[in-house]
Amino acid sequence: MRIIVCVKEVPDTTEVKIDPETGTLIRKGVPAILNPFDMYALEAALQIKDEDPDTEVIVVSMGPPSAEKNLRDTIAMGADDVYLVTDRAFAGADTHATSYTLSEAIKFIGDYDLIFAGKQAIDGDTAQTGPGIAEWLGIPQATFVKKVRELRDNSIVVERVTESGYEVVEVELPAVITIVKGDRDPRLPSLRGMMRAKRAEIKKLTSEDLPVDKDKIGLAGSPTRVHKIFTPPRRKGGEKWEGEPAELAAKLAKVIREIV
Numbered sequence: 046m047r048i049i050v051c052v053k054e055v056p057d058t059t060e061v062k063i064d065p066e067t068g069t070l071i072r073k074g075v076p077a078i079l080n081p082f083d084m085y086a087l088e089a090a091l092q093i094k095d096e097d098p099d100t101e102v103i104v105v106s107m108g109p110p111s112a113e114k115n116l117r118d119t120i121a122m123g124a125d126d127v128y129l130v131t132d133r134a135f136a137g138a139d140t141h142a143t144s145y146t147l148s149e150a151i152k153f154i155g156d157y158d159l160i161f162a163g164k165q166a167i168d169g170d171t172a173q174t175g176p177g178i179a180e181w182l183g184i185p186q187a188t189f190v191k192k193v194r195e196l197r198d199n200s201i202v203v204e205r206v207t208e209s210g211y212e213v214v215e216v217e218l219p220a221v222i223t224i225v226k227g228d229r230d231p232r233l234p235s236l237r238g239m240m241r242a243k244r245a246e247i248k249k250l251t252s253e254d255l256p257v258d259k260d261k262i263g264l265a266g267s268p269t270r271v272h273k274i275f276t277p278p279r280r281k282g283g284e285k286w287e288g289e290p291a292e293l294a295a296k297l298a299k300v301i302r303e304i305v
């Protein structure tokens with residue numbers, strides 16, 4: 046079994062800033078972490094490897110060269126290999142271009158049975174990249190998965206979170222699975238893992254290595270533009286009225302009449 050886990054490096058802040066010219070993220074001076082949901086995706090893949098040690102867990106990330114440092118942590122946790130898709134030509138990608146580029150990198154890595162991604166990245170928050178990868182690859186997907194129940198010969202059975210609880214879904218392999226915060230927290234790196242991570246090669250893939258259509262990558266290949274991003278103003282506290290029910294009801298009715 047080969048599982049590819051998509052991991053994004055994100056700013057370690059909830060107050061992301063956008064370049065007004067390009068509508069893309071300003072990364073300079075902002076500390077970066079690996080997207081927390083992707084750590085749950087990696088944990089889910091590693092749990093499968095715990096059960097079947099022949100399983101290979103391969104991390105793929107698209108980002109700047111500096112992401113290499115954080116990506117080493119995935120090896121320390123137990124990933125076998127890491128690919129960093131990095132090239133100026135990929136910069137400024139929206140989810141359309143990102144999922145296209147990642148799908149080409151996944152095809153390049155090849156022989157995959159499962160592709161795990163986080164449910165969403167904590168900066169862009171769109172939750173579109175995982176489903177986008179499935180579409181580009183033409184394979185099934187299950188989103189918002191909290192638990193892998195069972196791996197069968199040609200399928201996977203998972204629990205998907207819904208508004209009212211969860212549903213159990215069987216998906217044919219190969220498939221894309223997007224993962225929410227699970228019951229088990231991502232494991233800590235082992236000492237052996239940390240030693241391996243130090244020496245491991247993070248494989249780089251550029252636009253020259255992948256057979257990408259140059260019109261579908263980076264800012265130029267991105268149909269979406271983020272025009273404005275802002276932190277919503279804090280809501281003021283509501284008014285509290287005290288008194289007799291009939292008196293309060295009349296007061297409320299008066300206010301409503303004034304509004305409508």
Ligand SMILES: Cc1cc2nc3c(=O)[nH]c(=O)nc-3n(C[C@H](O)[C@H](O)[C@H](O)COP(=O)(O)OP(=O)(O)OC[C@H]3O[C@@H](n4cnc5c(N)ncnc54)[C@H](O)[C@@H]3O)c2cc1C
Nearest residue numbers: 051052053107139140162163165166169170171172173174
């Ligand atoms: C504040 C902000 C707003 C944005 N708004 C939009 C928008 O409205 N429309 C739009 O198209 N783009 C938008 N973007 C750009 C968007 O961040 C990029 O397209 C990004 O590469 C993927 O989208 P996402 O961050 O929403 O990830 P999501 O789709 O939420 O990510 C889901 C999962 O996909 C995987 N994944 C995502 N990106 C990568 C990566 N680079 N490498 C490896 N795995 C990855 C991870 O497993 C992740 O958990 C925005 C970016 C920011 C910072």
